[in-house]
Amino acid sequence: MEALNSLLQGFSVALSFTNIALMFAGVILGVIIGVLPGLGGANGVAILLPLTFSMAQTPGGQTSAIILLSCIYWGALFGGAITSILFNIPGEPWSVATTFDGYPLAQKGRAGTALTAAFTSSFVGAAVGVIVITFLSPIVAEFALEFGPPEFFGVYLLTFCAFVGMSKEAPFKTIVAMMLGFALAAVGTDTVTGTLRLTFGTATLLTGFDFLVAVIGLFGIGEILLTLEEGLEFKGASARINVKVVFETWRELPRYWITSLRSATIGCFMGIVPGGATPASFMSYGTAMRFSKDGEKFGSGVVEGVVAPETAAHAAGTSALLPMLTLGVPGSPTAAVLLGGLLIWGLEPGPLLFVEQKNFVWGLIASMYLGNVAGLIVVLTCVPLFAAILRIPFSVIAPIIIVICAIGSYTVHNATFDIYMMVVFGIIGYLFKKVRYPLAPLVLAVVLGDRAEASFRQAMLMSHGDMSIFFSNKLVGGLTSLALILLFWPMASGAVALLRNRLRRE
Amino acid sequence: MNPFTSVSRFGTLISAGAALLGAVTVPALAQGWQPTKTVEFIVPAGTGGGADQMARAIQGIVAKYNLMKQPMVVINKRGGSGAEGFLDVKSSKGDPHKIIITLSNLFTTPLATGVPFNWRDLTPVKMLALDEFVLWVNADTPYKSAKDYIAAVKKAGPGKMNMGGTGSKQEDQIITAAIEKRTGVKFTYIPFKGGGTVAVQLVGKHVNSSVNNPIEAVAHWRGGKLRPLCVFDTQRIPYKEKMTSTMSWHDIPTCKETGLDVNYLMLRGIFMAGGVTPDQVSYYINLLRKVRETSEWKALMAKGAFNQTSMEGQEYADWVAKAEAEHIALMKAAGFMAGQKK
Amino acid sequence: MSEANDKRAALGEKTAELVIAGFTFVLGAIVAFDSWRLGARWVEDGPQTGYFPFYVGLIICFASIVNFVTALLAGKKGRAFVKVGQLKLVLSVLVPSAVYVGLVGWLGIYVPSILYIASFMLWLGKYPWWKALLVSVGTSVFFYSVFELWFQVPLPKGPIESLLGIA
Known part of the structure; x- marks a missing residue:
């Protein structure tokens, strides 16, 4: 009950008129950042840091400053889903999985439903994340310490295994797509030995292929090219634009409570570890597809396929703030900049933050509750506005989207080369889609490839090349076993089905 | 005559007067060069690391005290162990609107990867501080001194104890190699992506020790999770404020005192592109001098237990040249040079 | 045809x-x-x-x-991978996009964006020139304000921006 008292105290700190105004300002700014692929939460936070310096010096100002910054973070989390659903372009890495069902829904004219489902699930995920932070923070922080290189590899392996095998395309096409993703992820500096790989002596390849460039090209540009075959218009333009759609979607959502719960659990786990919001969204989508009654329909535009990744991404994004505060390890680049902010204001993230800066910490946690509510209100009221974007004629919005994509690709590394790569990826995305090579495994491999390899090799250094390290304790053994079970699940269930068929025939 | 023009004329007069006054009080600012557009502050490392934190602190201080008319933006270019950032500045020859903060990868990256750049392609501006390195172990372990720990490593046998560090063939691994050379022990070096991660891995007992910078590990030290054994400097850290109930930074012995004769300091300095004018360099020297006088900067120095040595001009260039020679020697000895077989 | x-x-x-x-x-x-x-x-x-x-x-x-x-x-x-008519449509967007991207390396992002959006609207959308001009210039100005002025994210700029003194 001590947590509850502290939280109430926190609410009294956070609930001032200025702070609530800052919350809405932060959320709106964050949504803009989330929508434009060229801007990340890191940009928004970085730009406001100087402003918050002077804020942090007034009494209680530190709390106001962090409220402003963390609300940008919420806004960006919400905003990432918008372009994923409307144009198949993920504004942020963690909304890639949202495109899988969100975009088909929009094409069917149900953009409003998809947006409402995405925003509401985000809210639910974040709420679960905050509750975990509120009541379990000491236990959870200790748990994160259990994770060394083999455990991280276990987590990544689990993500892959949850996701592969769900592709309906030819297995060898899936393999090619996934392996190409790994190859792309390997380009650049090898983190373990510091040597350059697959750069062929060029300076442009030093930085490797960024995930966002690949995704913007493969999904965004590729999709525009595909749409073009049908003529110069977007499908789904006939979307009903009406606030009523929010309430209709809400009536449907409780049906997916199991998926929500599972996704929130996955998200919190991945956030605390910290494995990150992006793998969390993929893992959650994969498991939802596997365990849902409507698993077959995933990918063709079902609401459940939007609920799963969005809930997990937000639960992860939120609970990732816990290791940041207690251990000083940021779970994302945005969190890293937030962390920089804390340090500059003279707050020191670490085990003592909860003891020494009680008011600040609980003010922040309280602001998470409030900021999340503020975010939901802002984005839900804008659903009709967002859906209306689809009504803009194709020949106006398409070039603008391509310009946005170009800006987004450029800003990743400030490199014009990435804009060229975006077009190349766009062509590849178009061709692959047409001959039915799945793109999702490729993207997942680009995201996780180098991280998985780095943890594998760190683990191998620790064990001197002994593979048994992946079963050396309960935690890593459990993760690895779970991953293997998930991997072989489709084969096992396939074998069972085959056997049953044969028996029936006899 | 339009009233607005007269107002604006009057405004010009005032500002001209102010400039004149300024010329009297701060000669260095009013005469000579000033930035005419946004200044890009390149960080050849990722977000959240030591260099990034320092760059963002400088950006914040400059903005807060309005030290520069034009905005300053921090841009991270971490690709290829920082080569991306250095190559960018190298290729912007003569561009006075770009400055870069360095860490040891100024020397180590070209040596280890063979990427073609050298600090001589850049113009040294000012050394801001030197970053200390401390040998840390988990507080639950029995090692009370560097001597105890090295003895234990020796006893465990070659490669049995893990040293966690940031990156590969960079400062942390160089220090590890230097320790190995002095004492004859052999660690298994495990590279991680960032210093904060290394500290957490040490708290979680996934590695046996680390050579984290003070700022990366201080929170865990204060939380009673880590124990500092010695600092890799010739003198003790001067900050005497108590960090834990019993210890201050000054209470950590130097490694040399405990019989481990290894010293290493990391440059936190500012460079510009090659081919810039002396006027432009002195503008940034002045700017950074002002930054160093602020209370925010002093707080950052104390928090990170930085060695506050600072140099400019020829003295700085000579220091960098010497440091480069030391790095070549250290890296050669460790077998970290590009194309060198271990 | x-x-x-x-x-x-x-x-x-x-x-x-x-x-x-x-x-x-x-x-x-x-x-x-x-x-x-x-x-x-x-x-x-x-x-x-x-x-x-x-x-x-x-x-x-x-x-x-x-x-x-x-x-x-x-x-x-x-079976057809792509029909001639489809290919024509796809290329009618892909080729200008490739040209646009090529121009970015030379002219910066703002001027080619104006040209690209305007020509797209003129040729594919058959809009009157003033509408095309309004939307294309408006978009570039909007992105300039958001990225360069507000968030201070520098985007590629070319000789024309230098002439205007905003590079």
């Missing part, structure tokens, strides 16, 4: 499958080759730098061969 001609296949699906399998094979081979150069063995302290990429490359090559053979054996020769 006639309506019938537009519905003719510009490229057979089989050909496309074969070309793509060949393309991925070449990529796989390049990856495997360069990784072997770096060292791709399993040494005492685990895999070397090129170990994973090397096998990734090999797997790509192998799977590409399977895909190639599958496509060769499959009898769906007649």
